[in-house]
Amino acid sequence: DGGITQSPKYLFRKEGQNVTLSCEQNLNHDAMYWYRQDPGQGLRLIYYSQIVNDFQKGDIAEGYSVSREKKESFPLTVTSAQKNPTAFYLCASKGLTEGANSFRDEQFFGPGTRLTVL
């Protein structure tokens, strides 16, 4: 089945440690995204990548880093510089879906990772 996987589902980290969240897709999508979700907030964009070996900062990139060495993978590292890392993290990819009369490009989301800093 085609889709987006994120691992792990729950992640605990001690304060001051870096941690990497995994995101893999087998949809052959070029563009991938990382969002952060906090209680009472919508999703906010951290980083995005439109092609392999290229990525751009989103609205809240401070304290995060990414890489895009393969089309299928877009890991997110939460560094110790991120002051408030406890949140729910969602990965997405964008590609074409076939509608009734045309193709439409849409973002598809993974199941998310809940990161808790102890």
Place this chain on the structure above:
Amino acid sequence: AQTVTQSQPEMSVQEAETVTLSCTYDTSESDYYLFWYKQPPSRQMILVIRQEAYKQQNATENRFSVNFQKAAKSFSLKISDSQLGDAAMYFCAYRSVTAYSGAGSYQLTFGKGTKLSVIP
């Protein structure tokens, strides 16, 4: 920059009844996309419906329909014959058409969400 506002943090509806969730947005662009996403307790984001701004006809998907008022920059979601499985957070989102607007990423700008409860 675009902003999306959902003024109803929580709403409830009786099973089988109809409910409307509100969304307003601010943009200087003339063409764009609008979306409603559903996030059930599993937290998986699911696309419910989308609307292209250049289309005057309101989008419909089974029990879900929108009321798109471009001049008023309003994009409400109507859920008919509400079911228990409709209980979730609902997010309104905006996306530019061109890659050279804003972040140039086709990124989605989300509202803060409306929590919908369905009463049996």
